Amino acid sequence: MRDPPTDRFLCYIAEKYAYGMLTQSSSIEPSPPPPFFPPKPSGLQKLVPGARERHAQEVLRLQERHRNQITEHAEREQRRQYSLAGARSDHEKKVDAQRRKVEEQHAEIDAFHRDLKSGSPSAITNYFTLVLTSSEYPEGFPQQAKVAYIPESKQAIVEYDLPSLDVIPAVSTYKYLKTKDAITESARSLAQRKTLYASVLSQVVLRTLYELFKADRMGYLETTVLNGYVESLDKGTGHTMRTCLVTVRTNQDTFNKLNLKLVEPEACLKVLNASISKSPSELAPVRPVMELNMVDPRFIESTDILSTLDQRVNLMELTPNEFEGLITNLFQKWAWKPGKRRPHAMGALTVSLLTHDPFSAARLLYRQNATKIR
Known part of the structure; x- marks a missing residue:
């Protein structure tokens, strides 16, 4: 027997299907009652002229009606059986x-569960995306998320869509006036809306971080970079633009x-060294700590060239691959996370170097040509 998924979240996302029961449109009709024969005349009734003849005629009439009922019942039963066979x-x-739909869905969930347990980056990103999109928020919260994952550093980079200022109602209170049979409104000040909006953004960011770390039951997350974006219309160009209003990078130990x-949301984000827009309501942007396009899935293992060199080696005599390995090893000694990309066309090579220090987050790209070291 196939073992069901053990993770509660995977069981939660599995839909429950009911096969249903066959309902008959018409019940089985009972057979018609036995023919009714009127009692024979007795006593004074026998003295009435023609009583016996009338009784015999009534018996014949009832017998004929019963035969017709039997025939009609057989025809109805035949039609009912035909209809029942079609319904069945x-x-x-x-x-x-x-x-088949249930089996296909269960097979997909089982495959997803296996990939997740094996540490597949695509399964991990899909899992955390499901976590974020399954949260319950009021109307007006977009709940759109993009997730990238770096398995080497157990780091997730998340782009999460935040609500616009419109999520804060412009009306503060409603009051019913019985004398006028009308409802009046009290406007909420713009300053109050801006204050509430900034608090809402901070709360959403903290909640998103909490949900990510809470859902990490398999220990895939050590660090999370969360960038909160608001989508709006650029009135100057007429095109949609995305503005980063909050960016934060933290590890699970610190967050837990x-x-x-008991925390105050905005103060808590400052403790986490988050960058928060100075004016979220006016879409004043901040620079993301790390963006999704900085995560390149083409990283491969780098070669250890540094350990094979000594002071007598001429750097100009190194091959492009050896020189690239040297650069990678040097930055690795400085606590950078190196990765070497595959060679590009025309022999060009690129080294991608990434630091995971939250106080000096950066990414360095070094590119050389195979025929000449630059």
Whole structure:
């Protein structure tokens, strides 16, 4: 027997299908009652002239009616059986289709679960995307997320869409006036809306970080970079633009030490060294700590050239691959996370170097030509 997924979240995203029961449109009709024979005349009735003849005629009439009822019942039963066979066939087809759908869905979930347990980066990104899109928010919160994952450093980079200022109602209170049978509104000041909006953004960011770390039951996340974006219309160009209003990078150990029940959201983000827009309502941007396009899935293992060199080696005599390995090894000694890309066309090579220090987050690209070291 196939073992079901053990993770509760995977069980949660699995839909429950019911095959249903076959319902008959018409019940089985009972056989008609036995023929009724009127009692024979007795006593004074026998003295009435023609009583016996009338009784015999009534018996013949009832017998004929009963035979007609039997014939009609047989015809109705034949039609009912034909209709029932069609309904049963349609029901079996629906059950088979539903069963195939359930089996396909279970197979997809089982494959997803296996990939997730094996540490597949695509499965990990899909898993955390499902976590974020499954959260319940009020109307007006977009809940769109893009997730990238760096398995070497167990780091997730998340772009999460935040609500616009419109999510804060412009009306503060409603009041019913009985004398006028009308409802009046009290406007909320713009300053109050801006304050509430900044608090809402901070709360969403903290909640998103909490959900990511809480859902990490397999230990895939050590560090998370979260960039909060707001999508709006650029009135100057008429095109849609995306503005980063909050960016934060933190690790799970630091975040788990927070008492989120007692923190003030904006102050808590400052403790996490987050960059917050000075004016979120006016879409004043901040520079993301790290963007999704900085995560390149083409990293491969680098070669250890540094350990094979000594002071007598002429650097100009190194091959392009050896020189690239040297650059990689040097930065690795400085706590950078190196990765070597595959060679490009025309022999060009590129080294991508990434630091995971939250106080000096950066990415360095070094490119050389195979025929000449630059």
